[in-house]
Amino acid sequence: MLIGKTLRSPHQHARIVSINTAPALAISGVHRIITAQDVPGKPTYGLISPDQPVFAADVVRYIGEPIAAVVADDEEICARAIDAIEVSYEVLPALADARLAKDPNTPSIHPDGNVIREQNVITGDLNAVGDVIVEDHYSIGMQDQAFLGLESALAIPDEDGAGVECHVATQWLHEDLGQVAACLDLPESAVRLVLGGVGGAFGGREDLSLQVHVCLLALATGRPVKMHYSRSESFLGHVHRHPAEIWMRHHATSEGILVKIEAEFVFDGGAYASTSSAVLVNAVTHAQGPYRCENADVKGIAVRTNNLPCGAMRGFGVVQACFAHERQMDLLAQACGLDPLEIRRCNA
Incomplete structure (x- = not known):
């Protein structure tokens, strides 16, 4: 041998x-x-x-x-x-920033281009505005x-x-x-x-x-x-969990009932596509988490960079979304003066 x-x-x-x-x-x-x-x-x-x-x-x-x-x-x-x-x-020159990779003016690092997939989820009344609005940006790193x-x-x-x-x-x-x-x-x-x-x-x-x-x-x-x-x-x-940059804005009534969710997901797929397109779809379709909300404007993109290739890992895109939407619910509870558990119950 x-x-x-x-x-x-x-x-x-x-x-x-x-x-x-x-x-x-x-x-x-x-x-x-x-x-x-x-x-x-x-x-x-x-x-x-x-x-x-x-x-x-x-x-x-x-x-x-x-x-x-x-x-x-x-x-x-x-x-x-x-x-x-x-x-x-x-x-x-190395392309290491996924946010630059989605810019159409950034030179392609692969014959298939830098963008692996774009996926949006748009539903309901996009003009809806809540009494209370909270937003933040979340950075999730690569995991092995x-x-x-x-x-x-x-x-x-x-x-x-x-x-x-x-x-x-x-x-x-x-x-x-x-x-x-x-x-x-x-x-x-x-x-x-x-x-x-x-x-x-x-x-x-x-x-x-x-x-x-x-x-x-x-x-x-x-x-x-x-x-x-x-x-x-x-x-x-081998492939890793995707790093992600996520922005979310949650609208709610003064009683804490969700009115609208806005979000943008940028997933770093690394040098090659692997399962990035499927991971992205999972992320954007789970932006609301386990909570009822009739109105949503969610945009997502997965891109190639010169980082390590990323693909499947437990949760498959949902983990990144969950980190962001659960923190948003905590912020919303604070803004509405509600218990974090109660605001989740009333939106379940």
Whole structure:
């Protein structure tokens, strides 16, 4: 059995000028190094939109983006080979602020543009005004699922090289299968995915991580290959909870009954789309929380930035909305002179 390891970008945004693998290949015990040009099938993948490269070919869009993968006799040789690969970069300006990313005048960092999705929820009388009005802005940071079982996989090539079996910790074997087979340029019947235990996930294993890399290395060498991430690499190798900037304004009667909710959501999807469009829809449709309100003007947008890719995590967009709307109810209770529990009861 051989060991695989991934070379990742040290830059948030940069053009790849050249990659020289010769010094790494000269190390005894290194069997193969693969880059974007070695992907036989579809060069990109993604749960909703296939916009994420298996390996960055021309541009890296976040710190930690895979550039190459090494397969060698052991971990130590792999690490030496990774350090020996020479990559020349032209560093580009990084787009790190989601609010700038939604500006149409901001240069695009991806061929599909900076905007992943816009979703508004508009209902009732938008001219309605309450006796009491409270508003505030909320910033929610990125969070990691930090599952206990880190990413790991074992890929075993068929004897004839026409297929591969991959034992992997994942959430969605069926979703993985279609994406992996397409990147390997193999029929789905030639790719067998076996659940090797989940080890915790909380959304962080919905997207691909090392599946394509380990299968490519196994097929390239004709030998079983194992890959696994350290905790630090895991932080770079899977999606996270979306950071969000949220503005909310709540209108109510003097008795605390909700009249209208206004809100704006800006979700930072990071470099690639993943499930950002679905997360955004969940957020804007939960802007009111569990409370009755007939009038609403809610606007939402999810954008690409040069931050780490974001996708599924427990709550899937609702958590960010909940943080904001529950704080708004506290502010409204204060403004109306009501108990925080009572104002929630009268609007339930």
